[in-house]
Amino acid sequence: MLHTTEIGSTGERVVFLHGLFGQGRNFVPIARALEPDLRSLLVDLPNHGRSGWTDSVDYVAVADAVAADLRDGFAAAGPVHVVGHSMGGKVAMVLALRHPELVDRLVVVDISPADSAGAGEFEHLLDSLAALDLTSVVRRADADRALTAPIPDDRVRGFLLQNLRASDGGGFAWRANLALLRAGLPSIAAFPDTDRLGDGAGFDHPVLWVAGERSSYVRPEHEPTMRRLFPRTTQVTIKGAGHWVHSERPDAFVSALRVFLRAGQSQG
Secondary structure (H helix, E strand, O other): OOOEEEEOOOOEEEEEEOOOOOOHHHHHHHHHHHOOOEEEEEEOOOOOOOOOOOOOOOHHHHHHHHHHHHHHOOOOOOOEEEEEEOHHHHHHHHHHHHOHHHEEEEEEEOOOOOOOOOHHHHHHHHHHHHHOOHHHOOOHHHHHHHHOOOOOOHHHHHHHHOOEEEOOOOOEEEOOOHHHHHHOHHHHHOOOOHHHOOHHHOOOOOEEEEEEOOOOOOOHHHHHHHHHHOOOEEEEEEOOOOOOHHHHOHHHHHHHHHHHHHHHHHOO
16 A cells, blocks of 8 residues: 545545655645645655555556555546656656546656656765665754765755654664665666557546756657657746756746646536
């Protein structure tokens, strides 16, 4: 079972899928801002947050796990909207392609159905976290101080440290399965082959493709594949945003979601 948190009790249903190093709770401010028009399900993907760890990294397996959870719960009454950022965006795309009956409208945030550049950055971050001697960490500030040199960006370091939890026996442990994620980076950077994406490998519902202006994860050469798999795609670029669009420009992100998802409501 996946760990999930539901926010709101009225309106249409929307599911949020986070990126690498993330947790469902990263979307709490966005979900709160969407109330009361939408109620949200915030998912901890496998090997992240409070969800279980697995033996491998595979987008099809993760998408199928999300589908099973939705089918038995949040989407039992019918299809839901799905929003996925980065790694979660790839999960969301695979989910829509393999289980289109569960997805109404899809929002893909700053990622493409293609191999992703920038794996070197994630290698460095994962190696930095794994190198931290947790036995020397008495309080969270100790970890922050030790990671300042390898990860000097306060915002990035603070985001990563959300994965640090106090363990039951004392001391600290990582929520994220760092070893598996490090070994699985090639699979995380890739996108599944078409023959694993379901019958016809196409999703004929409206899709909003959101890119950060200062990010390089969505590039012109990705557009043909995106439009082949998702022919009803509309692309929006959020000015001033980098890769973490929803945290860097939350007002613009919420506005884009409202316009796109309310258009679905007005069409009945």
